[in-house]
Amino acid sequence: MLPKALSREQAQLRADTPGCQHIVHFNNAGAALVTKDVLETQKAFLDAEAGHGGYETATAQAEALKRPYYELGKLLNCSSDNIAILQSATAAWMQVFYGIPFQKGDRILTSVHEYAANYIAYLQVVKRTGAVIEVIPETEQNDVDIQALEHSILHGKGRPALLAFTHIATNSGRVYSADAIGAVAKRHKVPFLLDACQSIGQMPLDVAKIGCNWLTGTSRKYLRGPRGVGFLFASDEAMKHFEPGTLDMCGAEWTSESEYRMQPGAKRYEQYERNFAAVAGLGVAVQYANELGVDWIWERVQHLAAELRVNLARLPGVTVHDRGTLLCGIVSFSKDGVAPARIQAALLEKNINVHRSARSSTRLDFERRQLPESVVRASVHYYNSGEEIDQLVQAVWEAQ
Structure with missing residues (x-):
């Protein structure tokens, strides 16, 4: 009790x-x-923007805008260079998913408790490319069936192009074994995208231990940050082989009339316009979680x-x-x-x-x-x- x-x-x-x-x-x-500190940080940032200008405030508050990168790096056990900040977790997830060049017959391996926003994206890519969705069953203990996952990778028809799993379902308290999925992904060299929206902030997450290529999360849930901001972890290995779904002048530099160069780290996934007050608030929220x-x-x-x-x-x-x-x-x-x-x-x-x-x-x-x-x-x-x-x-x- x-x-x-x-x-x-x-x-x-x-x-x-x-x-x-x-x-x-x-x-x-x-x-x-x-928290009150998150709230006051956002209010102060908005007051500064109103009084001094948006661009000018972003420059003056550069350290506050860097905070979420190193605090998320600390929380996830990765470098701040592997963190991108976006408008939402969905925006981060889409940047990864739509950057994968699916072809006809490619298989997207996912789970029984996959979230609607993700599954709708799978259906859209299936319609566009002829890729295939394969749902991995659960065990009697309501965890993802790792043996079935491995069997599918080894014996399924078509190339396993992506393992895309939601760590915790939106409608249930059960937690999937992300580490076990990651071990299978690494063993068979299949890219692994983990949606950690419901897990980050309430349970320990170590991307090195999990072995995921990408992890997406949101500010507003268990991290207790502002709405309107999300983030992404992208591994060095993933960035060697895949581009973001979209690029703009923030994620890449226009180097000549016919060429561009992506940013060296995960910032390549970012877009120019964001809610900067929310970004500053996110940094305070993650710091609070790290301190607790x-x-x-x-x-x-x-x-x-x-x-x-x-x-x-x-x-x-x-x-x-x-x-x-x-x-x-x-x-x-x-x-x-x-x-x-x-x-x-x-x-x-x-x-x-x-x-x-x-x-x-x-x-x-x-x-x-x-x-x-x-x-x-x-x-x-x-x-x-x-x-x-x-x-x-x-x-x-x-x-x-």
């Missing part, structure tokens, strides 16, 4: 989070509450989520849908006879934020597990308290 009294450390975390004064926030997998320590964050998040699952499962008519050997801070559930939209609305009336995951967000997983059209998604973070978990569970019990 979680202690109901806050420790001094937990009280400080909540004091650092202005939103905790007004709302019980269990939508951290959507957009977590930012991601190992401590992961332990705290898992503890809170486990407590929430146990308490929800005790309620009459409530089914918790998370299955897997390793579960994270996302808790998905439904209640007999009460639509998820009604549960969400009833909780909001009590100043409790949750979200809903719809079938269209992870269609393959919903259909294979025969889930309802949508499920309630309550996602915890380290600043949540045991008392807030009790409030959520009580509100779900009362919802009708």
Whole structure:
């Protein structure tokens, strides 16, 4: 059981989070509450832009705009030269995916719990090129089936052109074994793109250990940064063989009438225009996570989520849908006879934020597990308290 009294450390975390004064926030997998330092950084940057000009502020705040590169490098165990900052995680992911020269018969290997934005891109490339999507099944423990993945690479028809996996699904708490996927990718020299939107900020990620060629993430979720900014890790090996999907005058230099030269590092994936205030805020957010320590964050998040699952499962008519050997801070559930939209609305009336995951967000997983059209998604973070978990569970019990 979680202690109901806050420790001094937990009280400080909540004091650092202005939103905790007004709302019980269990939508951290959507957009977590930012810290006051992140908020003040953005406000100050916008004030400077309004008072002195956008270009001039970017020049004056050059150090603040460099911070996310080295803080993300520290978080992911890579060089800052391997980090690119973009407008969103989707923009980062697309820069990688559409830079791969798929041909007819090439296979895109992905998973049962792949996210809709990614899968739609697969379908578009299939339509354009004649590439093929192959969905790797799960084990009985609801992890990606590594043996099936390796068998597909070795014996499948057509070239395995890309392993593209989402680390944590948007609709479920289960975590895939990214390290095991990376080992297979390395062994067979198949490029590996990992969507880490839901994992970065809540659990340790080491790109050297994972062995991915690219990793994409967002600011707004478990890193507690601003909306409107995402990022990408690109390995040196990947940059030797693949160009970004698009290039502009930020990612490349126009060197002659008929030639261009890409930036030497991951900045080649970037585009000129971004939300610079959000970039500065991201740097502060990642620094905060690094100072807390991601190992401590992961332990705290898992503890809170486990407590929430146990308490929800005790309620009459409530089914918790998370299955897997390793579960994270996302808790998905439904209640007999009460639509998820009604549960969400009833909780909001009590100043409790949750979200809903719809079938269209992870269609393959919903259909294979025969889930309802949508499920309630309550996602915890380290600043949540045991008392807030009790409030959520009580509100779900009362919802009708």
